[in-house]
Amino acid sequence: MYEHDVIVVGAGGAGLRAAVAADEAGADVAIVSKLHPVRSHTGAAEGGINAALREGDSWEDHAYDTMKGSDYLGDAPAIETLCQNSPYEVIQLEHWGMAFSREDDGRVSQRPFGGLSFPRTTYAGAETGHHLLHTLYEQVVKRGIEVYDEWHVMNLAVTDEERPEDRHCHGVVGYDVASGEVSGFKARDGVILATGGPGQAFDHTTNAVSCTGDGQAMAYRAGVPLEDMEFIQFHPTTLPSTGVLISEGVRGEGGILYNEDGERFMFERGYANNDGELASRDVVSRAELTEVNEGRGIEDEYVHLDMRHLGEERITDRLENILHLAEDFEGADGLDEPMPVKPGQHYAMGGLETDENGETCVGGLYAAGECACASVHGANRLGGNALPELIVFGKRAGHHAAGKEMESAEIETGQRGEFERATVDSPVELGDPGSFGDAVADGGAVAAGGTADPDTLLEDAVEAERQRIDELLNTDGIHHSEVRSDVQETMTAKVNVFREEDGLKEALRELRAARDRYEDVAVQDPSTTFNTDLLQTIETRNILDLAEAITVGALARKEFRGAHWRAEAQERKDDEWLKHTMLSWNEGDPELWYRPVILEGENKEYEPKVRSY
Amino acid sequence: MSTQLPQQESEESTAEEAAEPAATDHDHEHTGGPRRDVGDKTTDTEHEPADTEDTREIRVFRYDPEIEGKQEPRFDTFHVPFTRGMTVLDAVIYARDNFDPSLTFRHSCRQAVCGSDAFFVNGEQRLGCKTQISDLEEPIRIEPLPHQDVVKDLVVDMDHFYEEMEAVDPYFDPDETPDGELEEQRQSRANREKVKMSTRCIWCGACFSSCNIAAGDNEYLGPAALNKAYRFAMDEREGDGKTQERLETIEQDHGVWRCQTQFSCTNVCPKDIPLTEHIQELKREAVKSNLKFW
Incomplete structure (x- = not known):
């Protein structure tokens, strides 16, 4: 077993920034990633990083644009945190040498971007993400931060108290891609998920084949609610x-x-x-x-x-x-x-519910970047607002997990504070009765009891993953790629830019059928050496859970807001829908609920207005 | 194991003149003999698409240290249906998902920025995702990068490459940064332009694999790491002391002076980085700085 203060899962922009921040705060931090850091999908981001740097611009204007862009479904404390911190984080990157495009006077260039009232998008050519990713990795190398690259995280070690809010995450289970070794990674202080989005749930996507939403799916099954998953940006x-x-x-x-x-x-x-x-x-x-x-x-x-x-x-x-x-x-x-x-699938506005410090409702478990939902982007993300989210919230999660003192969050997580329960009008049973027998092998919370010590918890989680791998390798059945392509086709055909009730219900039926077929899935490559067949089979399970969550949210939300358009309700309904769609795994029987949007900012209340451009 | 099989050695030398004879060498060596069932499928006519379909023949290097039948490297042949715009990566993905799920290779972004899928295609280092099938002669031979240990099929061990990359202090290191938290370090457009190409490196390892010097000298920093050193040595925001330190690093026994300007790295770079020129410029800078200290 490996042991560190803080374990960061994923090595894109948010993960690397979180690791650097945890290191700066004095923690012994390690990164565990299924890819070598420079392979991460942050590198494909092109456009830029929004930051109010110049005279005539202000973080307030950036926040206003972002709230308007979100179609009033972003939470003001998260949006304001982003906009206040982005200028400092951009200049921090500049101080780390990032190759920004420059003006004649040698200062960082900025250009106009969609939905912005000021040309505030800093950039490095049309390959901003590449430069951001490499600059951050350089800082990781400089600091000698431990990176376990090509270690695929299979599950989280989370205790199994009844309420997710009482659970605690003590580490993760990793699979060494090169050797097939399964090992626990114990986190003394915190686990930060920075695993990116679920783009591979769709078949026409800008996302890398690695963007299978692993962190979202694992944390969802361990009790963290998924928030606003129906909001998918089509670029x-x-x-x-x-x-x-x-x-x-x-x-x-x-x-x-x-x-x-x-x-x-x-x-x-x-x-x-x-x-x-x-x-x-x-x-x-x-x-x-x-x-x-x-x-x-x-x-x-x-x-x-x-x-x-x-x-x-x-x-x-x-x-x-x-x-x-x-x-x-x-x-x-x-x-x-x-x-x-x-148009093509590009970004998931929703994700794992966190507060503005990156904390989820499960103790010791954080999320940052596209896999998280703070929520900054609400119903629609503005161009140039994804990269600042990585560095601002990656840093905050890193600091918080490392124990640095921070202001307490205004955003509630889990079923605390104000929320309402709801039901989904689904034509089929949702969730998963358990394709591998029980919640443990499914990647859910580990049945070790609230009092189990972290070491035992982690050992149990490792053992459960060994069993899961063993079962997948030693059965006959269909190949996961058939299931995956069915899911992708369903999502692109029926949960796309234009959505209507019958199509969404049909999508849920097709996803149900795909889940049932997944129960017969088998890994055909018997090797323990670089078994991508095994890893992709496990990723497909994650895609299934997330595709369902996206579709459930889309069916539940009967209005047109931001990226979510419904044939039956072609207008925004503020009286009814100024609230986040929340979905809890609930031990395989997904539960829908809602939490009100926070429009109350630091100095003002954001008043929903008609969003015209 | 290494891709440096004896027959591959001889093939490399011939590859430049003619790809055809080299391919027949391999036919003999690797496609005969016992095959696993998955391999058989690919050569069975029933697994070839219908006659009317336009297919392309790819021959893919196979090796797995623990699987019987794959411990001895071999080539498997796949007939992949051709579609307009199909890349080498698309072809191996098709072969994996439809013929043999154990076919293994790294890939992620599909758009030439993650640098995962550098392969040796018809005798040249190329990114699979950026290489059009229609530009290649059949049968298309797809092998792992030469001069690196093969882990499995098209996957090579990149650790040595990463070690060299990290041996050149690959991070920005200015003497001081501005006091104000929001104060920028100015950089002229000209200086940004000077380092621009060098910052495009995606760490794919194609250059390193193509370099004869790196193949013969295990400690040679290699073109990618030297390019990374160039990126910082030429950045006007770093101080003279640091630049001097960088020049000393690249001037070591296994540094710039080993480069024999064969341009193989420059020729294979998928991001068009003028690697050889950068190495030459570092040599000139090193000479200049040595003269300064005389």
Whole structure:
């Protein structure tokens, strides 16, 4: 067994920042990640990092834009924390040498981004995430922080008290990909999940194949509620054949969207008369799909994004990476022709419920980054707001887990404070009766009793994972990839940009069928050496739980807010729905409940307004 | 084990002139002999798609130290249905998900930024996700990166590469940072431009694998690590003392002077980083700084 004060799971932007913060606070911290840190998906982020750095801008304006962008479903304390801290964290990255794009006076450049009232997006070319990731990893190397790379975390060691709020996390169970060794990682002070989003629940996604939401699924099954999972961001500009992302930076710099008739539809068809192409992402995605659905798409599939008028010099200076992506993955020369684009799954606004210090309702368990929901993004995330979330909340979680004194959080977690219970009108049984027999092997809380000492708890958790692996390796059955592709097709067909009740119910039926088939899944590669077949089989289980949570949220929320559009209710209903959708695993019998949104900020109350751009 | 099988050695030398003869060497060595059932499936006609379908033949290196039949390296042949825009990574994913789930390779982002899937494709180091099948001659040979130990199939042990990367103090180290928490260190656009290409490295290891010097000298820092050193040595925000220290690091016995400017690293870099030029520039800087201390 390995032992550290703080264990960080995942090594993207949030995980690395959390580890550096815990180290700075004096903790013995280690990172456990299924990928080597530089392989993490943060590296694919292109556009930038929002920070109110300049005269004429303020954190208050950034907070206002973010709240408006969230369609009033973000929690003010989380949003204000993000906006107040982002400038310091961006400059911290700059002090660590990050290769930001620069102005003539040598200061960090900023550009306009969708939904922002000020050009406050700092960037490093169109490869900001790559630079952020490598800069943070450099700091991890500098500090000699221990990294267990290519160790796949299979489960959390969480006690099994009845109420999740009484449970405690004492560590994780890791699987060494190279050797097949299963080992416990005991965390004396805290476990921080920074495992990214569940993009692989969809088949047209900008997300890496590693984005299977492992941390979300493990913590969900151990008792942490999933919050606002129905809010999935579909990025308006992804390449049709692969889902590769074309940065919002292209539109930020002046790129224009055209339909088949050559109309600049964002204006000419009235989707966003003021901001046009730079309206919020959900607005642009719906506009594009409407154009396609009404017969004005190109090849009935996509629209054109044209940046030729920006000129070669400006494109090469600020968007060079886009030229390479369009050429390599779509065969389009962005200097010479418009690029084909269509909406693709890009980001999950929801996630593991945390407060503004990254703490979940389970003691000693934290989450930060895309896997968490503080909630900063509410119903729709603004471009350039994901990367600051990683560094701001990664740092806070790292500090808090390491025992640094911090202001207590205003946001409640778990079923405490004000909340209401609800039921889902599902046509099928939800959750999981237990494909591997019991909650332990399922990756749920460990039945060790509230009084069990951490070592015993961890040993039991390790043993349960060994059994699970053993069973998966030693049975005959179907291959997980059949189940995974079914889930992805269902989600993209029925839980996409446009959603309607019958389709969502059908999706739940199909997910139920996929779950049932998963019970017969078997790993076909018998090797203990780099067994990706085993790991992907386990990831598919995680995808199943999260796909269901997304669909349940989408079915429950009968309104149109931000990224969530419902055919039956095409308007925002503030009287009824200024509340977060919460889903608790409840030992395999998912329970729906709601918690009110916090619109009360530090100095003001955010008043819901019509969101027009 | 290593990919440096004797036959591969000879093949490497011929690969530049002609890929064809090299491929036949391998036919003989690795596709015959006993096969596991999964391997059989791939050559059975029933597992080939219908005749009308346009397929491409890929021949993939297989090895697993603990699985009978895979302990001796071999090549498996897969006939993969071709679709427009299909990459080498798409092809091996298809083969894995439809023919043999034990086929193993690293991959993640699918867009040439995570650097996981550098393979040796038709005798050249390439990123699988960035290499179009339509640009390659058939049969397409897909092997693990040469000069690194093979863990399994296309997965190589990257530890040595990471050690070299981390041997050059790969982090920004200025003498001082501004006092104000919100005060920036200024960097000129020209200086940012100078280091820009060097910061694009995705640690895929293609350059390191292509380098003859690295193959022969286990302690040679190699092109990627030297490029990382360049990235900081050329950054105007670091102090002269630190720059001097960096130049001493790269001037060591197994540093820049081992580079024989063969340009193989530059030729294979998927991010078009002018690695050889960067190494040459470091040599010049090292000479200049030595003269200064005379």
